[in-house]
Amino acid sequence: MKKExxxxxxxxxxxxxxxxxxxxxxxxxxxxxxxIHRQPIPGFVQxxxxxxxxxxxxxxxxxxxxxxxxxxxxxxxxxxxTIFTFYISFGLAGAFGKLPCGCGGLxxxxxxxxxxxxxxxxxxxxxxxxxxxxxxxxTSHHLFLNKKKKYITYTPQxxxxxxxxxxxxxxxxxxxxxxxxxxxxxxxxCLNSYRIKRGxxxxxxxxxS
Numbered sequence: 001m002k003k004e005x006x007x008x009x010x011x012x013x014x015x016x017x018x019x020x021x022x023x024x025x026x027x028x029x030x031x032x033x034x035x036i037h038r039q040p041i042p043g044f045v046q047x048x049x050x051x052x053x054x055x056x057x058x059x060x061x062x063x064x065x066x067x068x069x070x071x072x073x074x075x076x077x078x079x080x081x082t083i084f085t086f087y088i089s090f091g092l093a094g095a096f097g098k099l100p101c102g103c104g105g106l107x108x109x110x111x112x113x114x115x116x117x118x119x120x121x122x123x124x125x126x127x128x129x130x131x132x133x134x135x136x137x138x139t140s141h142h143l144f145l146n147k148k149k150k151y152i153t154y155t156p157q158x159x160x161x162x163x164x165x166x167x168x169x170x171x172x173x174x175x176x177x178x179x180x181x182x183x184x185x186x187x188x189x190c191l192n193s194y195r196i197k198r199g200x201x202x203x204x205x206x207x208x209s
Contacts, residue, residue, distance in 0.1 A: 003132055007070065010129035014077050015064050017122055018057055021107075025054045035103065056080070071133035078126035085119040088112055 025032045032054075036046050060080070063073030092112045103115070110118060 003136055007129060007132050007136065010074070010125055010132070011064050011070055013125055014074065014122065014129065015061060018061050018077065022054060022057045022061060025057070035108075071130055074126045074129035074133060078123050078130060081119045081123035081126060085116055085123065088115050088119070092116070 033050050036050050039046065041049075056076075057080070060073055060076045063069045063076065103110075107115075107118070
């Protein structure tokens with residue numbers, strides 16, 4: 001099986017999980033908030049989870065819609081599932097006393113031990129997807145140095161630098177000459193325009209209106 005096919009299958013598996021989770025939260029938001037309020041965590045943390053978790057999970061889904069951002073989707077999925085697994089593990093160890101399940105749908109019928117196994121399976125799939133994306137020659141350049149090509153290609157930093165340089169180029173080559181330069185111009189065709197000639201004559205004292 002080709003590596004790209006494996007990545008697509010892993011993407012579908014991880015997407016199926018998060019689409020189901022987000023769909024449950026949106027369609028039964030009251031049950032979701034009730035489950036969070038039952039958790040043994042401070043009230044401000046509960047509110048943060050209620051209002052931040054659904055948008056984050058929705059963003060995770062959107063990351064899979066574009067090929068070059070799938071690696072970030074796998075990474076975020078692995079991170080969230082790892083956090084959930086540690087939380088449930090602490091509860092299973094008795095750190096929080098009795099830990100009620102805050103999940104919904106079919107997942108809430110699982111025991112804490114089954115939850116951990118379930119999370120670890122999908123966390124492993126997410127990590128595997130991340131590794132395959134990194135090793136894929138078409139996507140490994142997103143985060144790291146592409147050693148095969150011997151040069152650094154796309155990264156978020158280089159993209160930001162590129163747009164910043166483009167902005168400076170536009171600022172100093174377009175806006176500055178048009179608005180602030182001594183001899184404003186609108187293009188190469190204006191180099192010999194009436195405005196340029198008038199400015200030169202004013203400086204040399206040769207202009208008479």
